[in-house]
Amino acid sequence: MSTQLLQQKWNTIYQQAEGEPHIAEVLQHNHYLLPTEGVALDLACGRGGNALLMAERGLSVKAWDISEVAIDLLATRAIDKDLTIDAQVRDVVKNPPEPNSLDVLFVSHFLSRSLCPALYEAIKPGGLLMYQTFCEQKVNDSGPSNPDYLLTDNELLRLFAGMKVRVYREEALLGQHNEGMRNQAWLFAEKR
Numbered sequence: 001m002s003t004q005l006l007q008q009k010w011n012t013i014y015q016q017a018e019g020e021p022h023i024a025e026v027l028q029h030n031h032y033l034l035p036t037e038g039v040a041l042d043l044a045c046g047r048g049g050n051a052l053l054m055a056e057r058g059l060s061v062k063a064w065d066i067s068e069v070a071i072d073l074l075a076t077r078a079i080d081k082d083l084t085i086d087a088q089v090r091d092v093v094k095n096p097p098e099p100n101s102l103d104v105l106f107v108s109h110f111l112s113r114s115l116c117p118a119l120y121e122a123i124k125p126g127g128l129l130m131y132q133t134f135c136e137q138k139v140n141d142s143g144p145s146n147p148d149y150l151l152t153d154n155e156l157l158r159l160f161a162g163m164k165v166r167v168y169r170e171e172a173l174l175g176q177h178n179e180g181m182r183n184q185a186w187l188f189a190e191k192r
Helices: 003-015 025-033 049-056 068-080 113-122 155-159
Strands: 039-043 060-065 085-089 102-108 123-134 163-170 184-191
Touching (some): 025 049, 025 102, 025 184, 049 068, 155 163
Parallel strands (some): 039 102, 060 085, 102 123
Antiparallel strands (some): 163 184
8 A cells, every 4th residue: 555545544544533542551551661761762653642651751752653643633632741742744664763763662553574673673772662463363353354464473572582571461362252451462572
């Protein structure tokens, strides 16, 4: 899909969004592991719930998304909360972050396998990665159906194999399907 069509698709989705922006579970449950200073990037940030939380925690936050509607909504919310966030409209696949430029990289509900090596290189030694997205093994039809955007078993661990795993969660189809965190995997890791 062309950049323009992709942008139109996500602009339409975010124009219809209501309520508070979502904060990913990996961040909700592990925010206390974040550093108190440094540069953080919320990649493919959407309406920026994760970026806002990281800025509230004292990080210098960048937030990139292909949707100008999402970036406008985030910029407005940041001003309302008296937070400084460098929010930019950016095709993150064509323009990934620079190598060795980030203390914290956050990715939620976005998967581009070809981008993962550049994401790894963008994290400084000792820096953190928080990544959460959808898996093939789902208990319902939430999230994408295209396998290009779904993780296989333990794939997130393989995509970032060079990192020290601090927290990982992937429940797949085990046990009681109406409990726990289903349909997604999350990784909180530290770069060696």
